[in-house]
Amino acid sequence: MKQPVEEADIELIEAARAGNAEAFTHLVQRYKNYVYQTAFGILNNRMDAEDVAQEAFITAYKSLSQLREAVAFPSWLATTTTRLALTVLKRQKTLRDVVSSEEKSLAGKPDVEVERVHDKLLLEQLFDQLNEESRVVLTLRELNARSYQEIAEMLDIPVGTVRSRLHYARMRLQELLKNSREGDDGR
């Protein structure tokens, strides 16, 4: 599910690269959901995802001149977002190691309204029950359409580990969906 790049986007990207701030504003409008979804998929926390998305756009604006091809913009933006989100995740992990178990259970819980998805499964419920590793690989694969090799490089793990993590994540997701369906039928 790669983010498509339209002709209009290419023009905007080129203009933004040339220093046109207004063109970049349009790019923010067009890609904000994609960036936010990537951050949320990894972090499972709306506030953190918002911070990461903001940071990702600002970082992108600062280093737009480094982008070689305009057509690679969505993927490049997603990489920036992923890196920032993974840094946040790492920081949270370190923090979690020092906070009490009581605080731990509160950390990362979504605090705002949730959307309904297919199978009457709440998104946050689904994400809550997936572990961090599963969420990250699934987001990189399913949302950003990354290859196993790219995921391996981003997470600094072997390709074989990516393969097994994805397999485990899908099995777990499948189980959650099944449980949810059974729960709905039982009601």
Next chain:
Amino acid sequence: MKCLEVGEQLSAYMDGELTDAEMQIVTEHLHTCEVCQEQLALFARTREVFRDSLAHVEAPQNLEFRVMEGLTQLDFEHQTERLTRGSISSLVMLVLVSMSLLFSPIGKFVGAMFTVVFHLCQHLYHIGAILLFSSQLVTAYFVIILGIGLALVCVFLMRHLLRKAVY
């Protein structure tokens, strides 16, 4: 090949991440195994649900505003940095130009001219004071006016020389 042996390969098969040889083995297995066919369909369904779930996630409305605010702040920082850098380099340039002018032949010439004019004026003053005035107050006024005049001449000369040096 048994279903258990396919295992993780099924997920990678769906992603097109198997080698040609592995791909062929799994494809052949799928032709004969309904359980794995069903599992593959379930994986596809899971993928759909995951994508659909994330597609429903919308960025908060204030994200755009926050980004723009960040960019404005960034521009402001850049401008401040540029101005500071510009001011410092201008100051350094001014000092360097002044120093070089001061120690250059032109600078020395101006200095010599200044001394000559000063001494000339001093003599003129003495002569003028003796001839025309005798009171000390008038003498003081004369010294001040002469000083201002000399300063103006120097400024004018420096300006002229600097202009010549720049263009």
